[in-house]
Amino acid sequence: MRCALVLGLLLAPVACDAPEKDKVTIMVPWSDKEFAAFYAVVKDFKSHHPDIDVEPQVTRALTQQLDAAVAADAEPDLAVLPSVGAIAKYREEGALRKLAVDTKAYVQPFRGLGMNGADVYAVPVKADVKSLIWYDARVTPRPPESWTALRSRSDKWCLGLESGPTSGWPGADWIADILLADQGVDTYKAWASGGAKWDSTPVKDAWTAWGALVKTPRKDASTLGFRDATAKMTKKECSLSHGTLSAMPFASAQVKDDQYTYVPSSRQALEVSADFVGKFTGNKSADVFIQYLASAEAQQAWVNEPGFALSANRKVTEYANTTQGRIAGMLRSPRYTLCFSAADAMDPDVSAAFYRAVLDYTNGKEPTPLLTALDKVQKELGYSQPNSPPPPEPLCSSPNRP
Numbered sequence: 001m002r003c004a005l006v007l008g009l010l011l012a013p014v015a016c017d018a019p020e021k022d023k024v025t026i027m028v029p030w031s032d033k034e035f036a037a038f039y040a041v042v043k044d045f046k047s048h049h050p051d052i053d054v055e056p057q058v059t060r061a062l063t064q065q066l067d068a069a070v071a072a073d074a075e076p077d078l079a080v081l082p083s084v085g086a087i088a089k090y091r092e093e094g095a096l097r098k099l100a101v102d103t104k105a106y107v108q109p110f111r112g113l114g115m116n117g118a119d120v121y122a123v124p125v126k127a128d129v130k131s132l133i134w135y136d137a138r139v140t141p142r143p144p145e146s147w148t149a150l151r152s153r154s155d156k157w158c159l160g161l162e163s164g165p166t167s168g169w170p171g172a173d174w175i176a177d178i179l180l181a182d183q184g185v186d187t188y189k190a191w192a193s194g195g196a197k198w199d200s201t202p203v204k205d206a207w208t209a210w211g212a213l214v215k216t217p218r219k220d221a222s223t224l225g226f227r228d229a230t231a232k233m234t235k236k237e238c239s240l241s242h243g244t245l246s247a248m249p250f251a252s253a254q255v256k257d258d259q260y261t262y263v264p265s266s267r268q269a270l271e272v273s274a275d276f277v278g279k280f281t282g283n284k285s286a287d288v289f290i291q292y293l294a295s296a297e298a299q300q301a302w303v304n305e306p307g308f309a310l311s312a313n314r315k316v317t318e319y320a321n322t323t324q325g326r327i328a329g330m331l332r333s334p335r336y337t338l339c340f341s342a343a344d345a346m347d348p349d350v351s352a353a354f355y356r357a358v359l360d361y362t363n364g365k366e367p368t369p370l371l372t373a374l375d376k377v378q379k380e381l382g383y384s385q386p387n388s389p390p391p392p393e394p395l396c397s398s399p400n401r402p
Contacts, residue, residue: 021053022285027079029062037305052285060164070095075280083344084113087122088389097279101294107399110312123294124274127312128244130173131270132262140239157214158238159221160229168355170226176342179206181266185396192342193391194383198374207367217364245308255323273341339396349381
């Protein structure tokens with residue numbers, strides 16, 4: 001190694017030509033506990049690969065930031081993809097690269113949604129179950145596992161829809177969950193993949209059922225964060241909440257059978273989701289990092305960090321929180337059909353319109369014109385367009401299907 005001798009006041013040798021670390025950039029939407037959990041996994045990776053530096057790029061506007069980066073040829077090496085609809089979009093555009101990652105340990109439909117034929121394009125690094133109803137067992141009677149039965153109760157639901165550029169998604173998930181439970185898997189798949197009209201009776205019924213349940217209009221909901229809304233349960237200001245464990249504001253010690261706990265909203269089909277990571281550059285060190293993220297070792301470490309992440313990897317079965325582990329077990333249970341989140345499976349432009357319509361409906365607009373407008377968006381921008389990629393598959397599956 002060459003050295004330079006700095007003369008003058010400082011007579012000290014200074015090393016130069018030090019080896020540089022490889023750098024991997026990854027764009028992520030996580031914050032707070034979710035980001036802390038991810039970064040704990042990053043630090044573990046770096047302890048085994050000291051020659052690779054992982055640089056997260058955090059944004060709440062994931063769709064807009066990633067689209068802009070791809071358009072400017074300034075892509076990150078890796079990125080959490082905004083939706084499974086975006087996997088096909090970026091793949092068709094030639095921006096998303098094939099991965100040398102074995103995902104056979106992942107359950108369906110997560111595994112298949114990250115693939116095109118036999119090729120892997122995205123890894124589901126963090127999973128969720130959306131079909132959950134949360135309550136405080138100390139003050140609220142156990143809810144029934146049926147939307148029909150729930151509609152006969154007088155509980156006040158916690159409702160918050162604000163989430164930055166994706167505000168409205170908690171309501172979109174909720175409407176989809178009601179449609180899945182009330183109308184079944186086939187109707188759900190047809191609607192989520194663009195094969196059913198928004199103003200059809202089954203879809204409209206799901207919207208109006210949700211509106212009756214949460215008692216729209218609820219004009220405060222569009223500016224209230226979803227976690228802030230559920231936090232009102234701790235003050236006895238609402239008694240039931242809908243959504244994933246990771247979206248709840250509870251501390252791990254509070255999530256247990258005799259305090260904050262859940263029932264599934266259906267005994268047959270569950271709405272699920274995942275954060276998929278894909279690769280946009282030829283950086284070889286990015287290959288090493290994504291292979292690590294997909295491993296059972298990294299997945300096991302991730303789920304026991306704060307943030308209540310679940311893994312769709314069937315080898316990951318040890319959860320420090322018993323309730324979290326029981327929910328994760330639903331992802332591996334043959335009892336349920338798992339259906340991927342409808343909004344996440346739709347074309348990204350249709351999803352964005354869906355979220356806006358949820359906000360408008362919550363603020364008091366009638367559902368019929370909103371659904372008519374969504375039909376127009378789907379016709380002009382959805383999967384029926386000649387140059388559009390096909391809808392993601394499989395949307396629904398038994399977890400044990402190959």
